[in-house]
Amino acid sequence: MQNQPLARPPQYTIESVDSALHLLQLLRDHGSVRVKDAAKQLGVAPSTTHRLLAMLVYRGFAIQDESRVYLPGPGLGVMPIRASWxxxxxxxxxxxxxxxxxxxxxxxxxxxxxxxxxxxxxxxxxxxxxxxxxxxxxxxxxxxxxxxxxxxxxxxxxxxxxxxxxxxxxxxxxxxxxxxxxxxxxxxxxxxxxxxxxxxxxxxxxxxxxxxxxxxxxxxxxxxxxxxxxxxxxxxxxxxxxxxxxxxxxxxxxxxxxxxxxxxxxxxxx
Incomplete structure (x- = not known):
């Protein structure tokens, strides 16, 4: 099977969308993230990271435990609907x-x-x-x-x-x-x-x-x-x-x- 070329960044990036997608990757690959660590990874302010994570929680892609650590939410694990109706x-x-x-x-x-x-x-x-x-x-x-x-x-x-x-x-x-x-x-x-x-x-x-x-x-x-x-x-x-x-x-x-x-x-x- 021929290897697929790596995707190039789009000419015009939307930074907030890219940051949210990066957070999803961190949750998927690390299993948990803290605001401070995620902000460092993204290169943005902790307040910005907190707002992005709050939106991921709202949409079901993250949850926050008692120690204020963010974990993958059910939206990351649920399969596609795959229905035509x-x-x-x-x-x-x-x-x-x-x-x-x-x-x-x-x-x-x-x-x-x-x-x-x-x-x-x-x-x-x-x-x-x-x-x-x-x-x-x-x-x-x-x-x-x-x-x-x-x-x-x-x-x-x-x-x-x-x-x-x-x-x-x-x-x-x-x-x-x-x-x-x-x-x-x-x-x-x-x-x-x-x-x-x-x-x-x-x-x-x-x-x-x-x-x-x-x-x-x-x-x-x-x-x-x-x-x-x-x-x-x-x-x-x-x-x-x-x-x-x-x-x-x-x-x-x-x-x-x-x-x-x-x-x-x-x-x-x-």
């Missing part, structure tokens, strides 16, 4: 989610599950002054996000064992103890009975969410959406009227997915 899903679901967000005045997110993670495809932000921020592009642990839980409640036991009890789950940091796994199974049973999942500040302090799985044309779950709100308004989101509105939205999206023949196994959109 995501664009059609967005086109169909987004208008319905906009209507729902406007009617309940809360932020609504659309996501898909990729292994043990969920990837946020779009966000419709609430018009409230106090609101949950944009999640588009972020990657979170599926077992903590409400939409991820709603999707995990639809898979069989073998998938759960592979995701959370296998050797691979230990490498990904998702492995559960026996007690944790059995407790999670009980939570999934509750989600199946009630038709939605709950996240009480499990992914972000001060933020709660309620999640619903969306079936595709073959009735298998293809995606999920969540209603995210500050904890102070969560009881209102859990009200019968809000849940009913969310279920109507789910059914409306499902009907359009059926009409267009969009399913998880679609090689192409019909």
């Amino acid at each position: 995501t664009r059609a899903l967005l086109d169909i679901a987004h208008p319905h989610l906009e209507v729902l967000s406007h009617s309940i005045t809360e932020t609504v997110n659309l996501m898909v599950r990729v292994g043990a993670a969920v990837r946020f495809l779009s966000t419709v932000q609430s018009e409230n002054e106090e609101r949950v921020s944009d999640r588009q592009g972020q990657v979170l642990s599926a077992r903590r996000a409400s939409g991820g839980k709603a999707l995990l409640a639809t898979v069989d036991e073998r998938v759960l064992e592979r995701l959370y009890r296998s050797a691979g789950s230990e490498l990904s940091g998702e492995r559960m103890t026996d007690a944790e796994f059995h407790a999670f199974q009980r939570e999934l049973d509750t989600i199946r009975r009630q038709g939605f999942a709950i996240n009480r500040q499990q992914t972000e302090r001060g933020v709660c969410a309620i999640g619903f799985a969306i079936p595709g044309a073959d009735d298998r779950p293809i995606a999920a959406f969540s209603i995210a709100t500050p904890v102070s308004r969560f009881e209102r989101v859990l009200s019968r009227d809000t849940v009913a509105a969310a279920l109507q939205t789910r059914d409306a999206i499902h009907a359009e997915l059926v009409e267009h023949g969009i399913r998880v196994s679609s090689g192409r959109v019909a």
Whole structure:
């Protein structure tokens, strides 16, 4: 196989983008970075490095531990979606989610599950002054996000064992103890009975969410959406009227997915 020539720097570089990409390489290759060390590597001020790392945390490409060291985030480890239906899903679901967000005045997110993670495809932000921020592009642990839980409640036991009890789950940091796994199974049973999942500040302090799985044309779950709100308004989101509105939205999206023949196994959109 012939060696590929090394890529040359572009004629016009964008320094902030280059620095962010360099940080991603440091996280990937070193496993952890401190602001001071990263700033030295990049040749920029620590304050600039801190802002860049904060954006990587926001987009799920880095996390910060208790000692203020930055580690690779789930966005660096999740595989590509590799599906031909995501664009059609967005086109169909987004208008319905906009209507729902406007009617309940809360932020609504659309996501898909990729292994043990969920990837946020779009966000419709609430018009409230106090609101949950944009999640588009972020990657979170599926077992903590409400939409991820709603999707995990639809898979069989073998998938759960592979995701959370296998050797691979230990490498990904998702492995559960026996007690944790059995407790999670009980939570999934509750989600199946009630038709939605709950996240009480499990992914972000001060933020709660309620999640619903969306079936595709073959009735298998293809995606999920969540209603995210500050904890102070969560009881209102859990009200019968809000849940009913969310279920109507789910059914409306499902009907359009059926009409267009969009399913998880679609090689192409019909």
